[in-house]
Amino acid sequence: MRRTGRRPGNPDTREAILGAARNAFAEKGYDGASIRAIATSAGVDPALVHHYFGSKDKLFLATMNSPMDPLELITEAAAGDRSELGVRFVRLFLQIWDGPAGAAGVALLRSTVGNEWATKMFREFIITQILRRAVPKLGLDEAEGQLRVTFAASQMVGMAMARYVIKVEPLASAPIEVVVAAIGPTVQRYLTEDLPGVFDGTGAGG
Amino acid sequence: MRRTGRRPGNPDTREAILGAARNAFAEKGYDGASIRAIATSAGVDPALVHHYFGSKDKLFLATMNSPMDPLELITEAAAGDRSELGVRFVRLFLQIWDGPAGAAGVALLRSTVGNEWATKMFREFIITQILRRAVPKLGLDEAEGQLRVTFAASQMVGMAMARYVIKVEPLASAPIEVVVAAIGPTVQRYLTEDLPGVFDGTGAGG
Numbered sequence: 001m002r003r004t005g006r007r008p009g010n011p012d013t014r015e016a017i018l019g020a021a022r023n024a025f026a027e028k029g030y031d032g033a034s035i036r037a038i039a040t041s042a043g044v045d046p047a048l049v050h051h052y053f054g055s056k057d058k059l060f061l062a063t064m065n066s067p068m069d070p071l072e073l074i075t076e077a078a079a080g081d082r083s084e085l086g087v088r089f090v091r092l093f094l095q096i097w098d099g100p101a102g103a104a105g106v107a108l109l110r111s112t113v114g115n116e117w118a119t120k121m122f123r124e125f126i127i128t129q130i131l132r133r134a135v136p137k138l139g140l141d142e143a144e145g146q147l148r149v150t151f152a153a154s155q156m157v158g159m160a161m162a163r164y165v166i167k168v169e170p171l172a173s174a175p176i177e178v179v180v181a182a183i184g185p186t187v188q189r190y191l192t193e194d195l196p197g198v199f200d201g202t203g204a205g206g
Numbered sequence: 207m208r209r210t211g212r213r214p215g216n217p218d219t220r221e222a223i224l225g226a227a228r229n230a231f232a233e234k235g236y237d238g239a240s241i242r243a244i245a246t247s248a249g250v251d252p253a254l255v256h257h258y259f260g261s262k263d264k265l266f267l268a269t270m271n272s273p274m275d276p277l278e279l280i281t282e283a284a285a286g287d288r289s290e291l292g293v294r295f296v297r298l299f300l301q302i303w304d305g306p307a308g309a310a311g312v313a314l315l316r317s318t319v320g321n322e323w324a325t326k327m328f329r330e331f332i333i334t335q336i337l338r339r340a341v342p343k344l345g346l347d348e349a350e351g352q353l354r355v356t357f358a359a360s361q362m363v364g365m366a367m368a369r370y371v372i373k374v375e376p377l378a379s380a381p382i383e384v385v386v387a388a389i390g391p392t393v394q395r396y397l398t399e400d401l402p403g404v405f406d407g408t409g410a411g412g
Contacts, residue, residue, distance in 0.1 A: 110320065113315060113320070113367070119373075123372050123374055151377065159364065166329050169356075171353065174353065182357050185395075189391075
């Protein structure tokens with residue numbers, strides 16, 4: 001395996017694109033940043049950006065060092081019996097985080113809350129890579145879907161924090177299937193079940 | 207309001223105690239740090255530590271700039287109909303975080319994941335200030351209580367992250383009672399309801 005060393009004035013193209021993309025996403029947000037402008041800023045042809053990263057989504061995920069493509073996770077979880085959606089999603093999520101990609105996930109979460117810029121990028125990540133894709137992929141009602149998915153995301157972010165970042169026991173060492181049995185039904189309920197008081201404007205009462 | 211200026215060799219006593227306490231908790235953990243050793247390190251009488259902070263728990267909460275004393279929250283939530291425990295807890299939690307103390311909560315969460323030291327302190331916070339107190343206060347089964355409380359904590363940490371740190375919509379602007387209606391039953395289930403597959407070693411199956 002021969003790796004090309006970096007030389008002044010001839011930086012690694014992939015890194016140059018990633019650097020330009022990070023700046024563009026940070027300044028203009030996901031929607032405002034264009035592949036064309038990123039390519040210009042990196043001094044390369046737009047076709048090269050597509051060649052290296054495939055799509056704007058993939059480029060964005062690469063700038064964030066995301067441990068996974070949420071679209072793949074959502075697509076895989078969506079395939080199968082709808083009543084087991086939550087359990088499948090949580091199981092896939094934990095399998096990724098318990099595996100070699102977990103360290104990247106922890107780094108992402110850590111950087112996310114470290115400063116305002118990173119927090120804004122993580123918000124864009126949730127909006128563009130999770131909310132926008134999950135609502136149609138999961139066949140959720142347009143009016144309710146966004147809030148349902150943010151509730152599910154709150155549980156998954158909290159699980160990642162508690163199990164992988166804070167590492168609080170006995171949760172941190174619990175077998176995957178134990179965690180799936182506990183929070184799978186939570187995610188299922190948030191995504192597909194009746195939520196009295198949430199969409200009818202009455203609140204929880206009491 | 208007259209405030210005493212700091213002079214070299216005569217630092218503000220309260221700050222000196224807090225500084226000594228931070229070091230002691232970081233080095234020895236909550237259990238290993240003693241009021242006596244903290245007082246010695248700060249160059250004051252142990253009685254003065256009690257005078258300023260009341261208890262080791264309160265001193266620990268002060269070093270972490272905690273927006274609330276979890277014991278008070280747990281105690282208040284525990285009073286009343288047990289079937290409404292989750293709803294009461296989530297409502298109290300959101301009222302605190304939606305209020306003036308919310309900024310301190312966000313700062314705590316941000317600092318928590320920023321570095322290993324802060325993460326370790328937050329783990330101690332969850333263990334000593336939440337787990338140890340919640341299990342007896344809520345009358346939970348000793349064998350199951352710790353895991354139940356960490357599941358509930360994962361949802362609350364995630365809610366705080368999503369609503370107050372990442373501020374993802376529509377969750378960030380949802381009325382308190384809408385959030386209570388959604389996640390109150392989750393916390394209730396984690397704390398008091400039957401959780402098939404969690405304690406019987408069978409997992410979620412499937």
